[in-house]
Amino acid sequence: MKLKKLGVLLFALVMMFSLAACGSSGQSLKPEGNKEAAAGGEQSSGDGNAGLLNGAGSSFVNPLFSKMFSEYSKEHSDVKVNYQAIGSGGGIKQLTAKTVDFAASDAPMKEDEIKAAGGNVLHIPVTLGGVAIAYNLEGVKDLKLTPENLADIYNGKIKKWNDPKIMENNKGVKLPNADIFPVHRSDGSGTTHIFTTYLNKAVPDMWSKEQTGKSIKWANVGTGAKGNEGVAGQIQNTPGSIGYIELAYVIQNNMTAAQIKNKEGQFVAPSLESVTAAAKGALTNIPEDLKVELNNQPGKDSYPIVGTTWALVPEDLKMDKAKAEKMLTMLKWVVTDGQKFASDLQYAPLPKELQDKCVEQLKKVKVDGQPVLK
Structure with missing residues (x-):
């Protein structure tokens, strides 16, 4: 009889510890999940998600972009670049569908592709390879x-x-x-x-x-x-x-x-x-x-x-200005200071003359009719 009571007691204790563990696990996971949901919800309002930049396209440039974006995030901890190397054609399709903030292509866009994207798309050389x-x-x-x-x-x-x-x-x-x-x-x-x-x-x-x-x-x-x-x-x-x-x-x-x-x-x-x-x-x-x-x-x-790889950016950006500033500042770094990472990966750095022209192109980008970069 005593053994039976002891067994019931042990079973109860096991159940209590199991429930406590589940409750603890649920509490630790819940805030993370909520944070992700909040980030997704804030993407189009304010600057809550302005530091997450999404790009897609050229796999030709991917080894260099991987290095550049990693180094940029070290210097600018508030910016993370998520780049998917799905090919130039895929990048142009995603830019047209407005599922990415910028694209990259080793072939210039055709006139019908630019028209489908909804307006002029600027071509910014980022490397030569x-x-x-x-x-x-x-x-x-x-x-x-x-x-x-x-x-x-x-x-x-x-x-x-x-x-x-x-x-x-x-x-x-x-x-x-x-x-x-x-x-x-x-x-x-x-x-x-x-x-x-x-x-x-x-x-x-x-x-x-x-x-x-x-x-x-x-x-x-x-x-x-x-x-x-x-x-x-x-x-x-x-x-x-x-x-x-x-x-x-x-x-x-x-x-x-x-x-x-x-x-x-x-x-x-x-x-x-x-x-x-x-x-x-x-x-x-x-x-x-x-x-x-x-x-x-x-x-x-x-x-x-x-060939050349171009970053593709709509001249009239449909995004929050805070996010646009972060993206264009990042791309300005890519075509200037970021060029120091090109040689080690066997890409040819952009000459200074071309770097200056790239920066001038980036200054043409507008949000609500107003230039973003000064």
């Missing part, structure tokens, strides 16, 4: 390719690594009698725009204007992958593959990239120096809208496949 032609070919470290080779590979006309057209510029290199597996982007991509625009400029008789853009119809050739990281992963995991990716992904993943024949007939490897050499020629005449073209530039040291 090279598109590397990475490949997975055991024992081959010094591959040389011409733009004609690349056009034939992606048109399906060159199918083997030991094709005479490739071997012609790779004498002494043991190229295998193996299939070539081209990899391209499956999503709307500014990197695709840069690569296909380059082919059209370098070999227009082999790669037509209709084959250029963020999304194109590939000639039943190769495999698609999402994002620069997706293409990089596909190349790493597929012997005999080749693909176009931003140079930073090659460096970070210890991949091998081909030397590409430039406009002067020189084979040049992608590097910070060769990208910078290409940019110097193109930046001598910067267009007023800052939609600068860097592909296939002259100069014996110039790497030929180079």
Whole structure:
């Protein structure tokens, strides 16, 4: 009988402790949940959520943005940038749908895209970078390719690594009698725009204007992958593959990239120096809208496949002024002081002349008809 009473007592104590623990857990979680809900509710009124900035788009620039936004938040603890690398096409769609505060693209917006976005969209260059032609070919470290080779590979006309057209510029290199597996982007991509625009400029008789853009119809050739990281992963995991990716992904993943024949007939490897050499020629005449073209530039040291990433910001911002000030101040830092982080990641820093022009563009942005930056 005493044992029975003792058992009941122990059971009661266990239940009391369990309920207390649940109550304690519920109390600790509840304020966090309420804080998140409050933050979401305050986004469009006052400056309660002005420090949370949402952006999306280019995966080409993602390694640099990741570094920049992390460093900026260290200096400005009241600002957090949430950037999603979903591809340039995806970023433009989200900007149009007004689900992000800014977008990033490696291809300038078309007039119909700007119209769909509801008004003029300013293009602010944030970096200059090279598109590397990475490949997975055991024992081959010094591959040389011409733009004609690349056009034939992606048109399906060159199918083997030991094709005479490739071997012609790779004498002494043991190229295998193996299939070539081209990899391209499956999503709307500014990197695709840069690569296909380059082919059209370098070999227009082999790669037509209709084959250029963020999304194109590939000639039943190769495999698609999402994002620069997706293409990089596909190349790493597929012997005999080749693909176009931003140079930073090659460096970070210890991949091998081909030397590409430039406009002067020189084979040049992608590097910070060769990208910078290409940019110097193109930046001598910067267009007023800052939609600068860097592909296939002259100069014996110039790497030929180079592009710009633009931050895309509506000239007439539909957001709280406090949030607009934080976003534009952050972007001003990105195009000026933030450029010090570019070189370590193999992006070419913006020249001072272009930085100044970027700041002037940012000063055009208005909220309720009034300029935000002074």
